[in-house]
Amino acid sequence: MHQPDIQPRASLYFQYQVYPYARPPQAGSTAPATPVTIVGGGPIGLATALLLARHGVRTVILQAEQQVSEGSRAIVFTRRSLEVLQQVGVAERVLAKGLPWHSGNSFYRGQRVFRMEAPSDDDDRFGPLINLQQNILEEYLVDAIAREPLIDLRWGNRVESLSQDERGVTLQVDTPEGPYTHRSEWLVAADGARSTIRQAMNLRLVGDSYEGRFVIADILIDLDLPTERLAFFAPEWNPGNTVLMHREPGNIWRIDYQLPAGESPEDALRPEALKQRIDAQLAMIGRGDTPWQLDWCSVYSARALTLPEFVHNRVAFVGDAAHLLPIFGVRGANTGFQDALDLAWKLAGVVKGWAPATLLAAYSADRVGAAREIIAEAGKSTRFMTPPSHGFRLLRDATLALSLRHAFVRPLFHWRTSRAHDYLHSPLNSPDDDNAQMAAGPVDGAPLPNARLGADDFLYDHLGAAFHLLWFSDGGALDAACAAEIDAWRARGVPLRVLAVADGAGDEAVAGADETLRGAAAHLRSKYGAAPGTAYLLRPDHHVCARWRTLSAVRLRRALDAATTRLNQEPHA
Incomplete structure (x- = not known):
């Protein structure tokens, strides 16, 4: 019988709540799956x-x-x-x-060698x-x-x-x-x-598992340092290895430090080992006399x-x-x-x-592709942070030494931050839109960049749980054939909204649109490489799946067929 821990966990900054066990429906219930x-x-x-x-x-x-x-x-x-x-x-x-x-600093031998x-x-x-x-x-x-x-x-x-x-x-x-x-x-x-x-x-x-292990230690301490990523390469107290520091809310600081090869997690998490290394790191940054308390610690390896x-x-x-x-x-x-x-x-x-x-x-194709892209990018950072072999360590150490005097090697310290991935090869992208002919704006598969519409109003505030047709009005109503095609998709249950971008002020709606965005038309046209008549079709996750210089009902239908994997599979009712 499962017996979860119902003793609230200890923390110096967070009050844990034990939520009540939730009983399932009675055995034999006729409720549907x-x-x-x-x-x-x-x-x-x-x-x-x-x-x-x-x-x-x-x-x-x-x-x-x-x-x-x-x-x-x-x-x-x-x-x-x-x-x-x-x-x-x-x-x-x-x-x-x-x-x-928004920034991070990398240090070697007491000198800042890179700022991101x-x-x-x-x-x-x-x-x-x-x-x-x-x-x-x-x-x-x-x-x-x-x-x-x-x-x-x-x-x-x-x-x-x-x-x-x-x-x-x-x-x-x-x-x-x-x-x-x-x-x-x-x-x-x-x-x-x-x-x-x-x-x-x-x-x-x-994929790959790297041998380097890191201790994560969260400590309660009052440090007068800015909120940014701090990376220390090969400090004297941890030769050849890397140390990271981050400020967290509640006067908590995260210290990540790489362990010497062969040290077990059990040995690394002994109180005396933790204290010795954390004290050494604080001394290195000139805060050795500042009192601290351990809140939580763990060990992880890079995979x-x-x-x-x-x-x-x-x-x-x-x-x-x-x-x-x-x-x-x-x-x-x-x-x-x-x-x-x-x-x-x-x-x-x-x-x-x-x-x-x-x-x-298509979910599997899009996200496995993103994972493999991340792994390729992350491998570069990981091999620099924790070299997996003698050869990689020689290259990393040579970069560290050169960075003290030569700026050209310092971009190698960049840690390639997580980003929204472009599904450039997604099976959901339109097969016959104007993507290749458009010289500016987000391409098929890319996330649509957000845009400011007002003092506290952004385009993403207007995107709901639906496909969105972002149409740059040419001054008239949405084409009747396109409007009929949209109605047909909605009748099949597909959530689809039309956002019209129009010049001028006021509340007047463009015929055929669910919502009309006014007051930022010039800015939106510039940002998305649009002209009157341009249209973008956005998936419900904000990624572009089609874009056209001029919209037509037939091409809209083919784009939605592709984006819902109906293309070449089943006829419309």
Whole structure:
């Protein structure tokens, strides 16, 4: 019988809440199968449920523990993650609590050898990076779920095994009151790096695991240092290795330091070993006399691994259950949020019946492609941070030495921050639009850049859980044939909204549009390389899937056929 820990975890900055065990429906219930079950109540599983709820899909979350995660874990979230969190209603709380930043410094032998500045401009609602402990973010997501009637979050429910058939997934679940059987049409595995679902299905991650191990130590300390990433290469107290520092809310500082080869995690986490090394790092930055307290610590190793496919019949994988990525460049949770955003609209289309199950193959294609791209980028950073061989160490050490006097080698210190990926080869991109003929603006597969419309008004504020046709009005109404085509898609259940961009002020709507954006037309035309008559078709995850200099009903239909994987598969009713 499953007995989760119901003693609140200790923390110097966070008050853990033990959530009540959630009893499942009585055995033998005649209730229909759950449309979607999510295994894992971490940030990615919680966000996936909230994103599915935006599309009107009911979910059950099975979470083995009765508390949010122990320790700070993921602490750096990107602009793209905040755009996702805005959709699920917690971005404002993250902004109120988190610590924004945009730069990072790398040091060698007491000298700053590289400074990274993350780009930002006036069209961004959110800054490039913000620090917030994962347990705090999870609490915000849990609070949002409590307000969402389409989500049933079951604390203290641990999945033991599963089986699949052509109609769904059967789970054996253990609880403090004993086991029960749970039936679901679809299953999302969001149960982390040690995924029970992945192991039960005998699936293997492929890629590289690096030998270097790091200690994560969160300490309570008052340091008068700015909020930015600090990287120290080969300090005297940790020769040949790397140390990272980040400020977190609540006067907590994260110190990551690489261990000497051969040292075990057990030895590294001994109190005396932790104290010696943390004291040495504080002394190195001139804060050796500042008192501190340990809040939480752990050991991790850098891995760059992914499942070759993210969808296996009725089971889809997201986050660390699907891939394990090096933390250098803040890729783990930030990549998981993009998985959730991409999966939610595609799974919703299948569940609600407006798209065939082949749309989930596009989820796998898009996100496995992104994972492999991340692994290629992250490998460069990881090999620099923790050289995997004698040869790599010689190259890294030569770069360090040259960086003291020669600026040309310093860009090698860049840690290639997580970003929103371009699905340039997505099967959902239009086969016959004007992408190749347009000289400016985001290309097919790219995320649409946000744009400022007013003092506190941005384009992303107007994008809901739907496809969006962003049409640059030529002064008249939307073409009647295009309007009829849009109505036909809506009649089939496909969520599709028309945003017209028009010159002038006032509230007058463009005929055929759901919403008319006025007052920033010139800016939007410039940003998106548009002219009167130009149109962009956006997927529900904000990525461009088609763009035209002149819109037509036939080409709009073919683009939507491709974006819903209906192209060459089934005729329209």
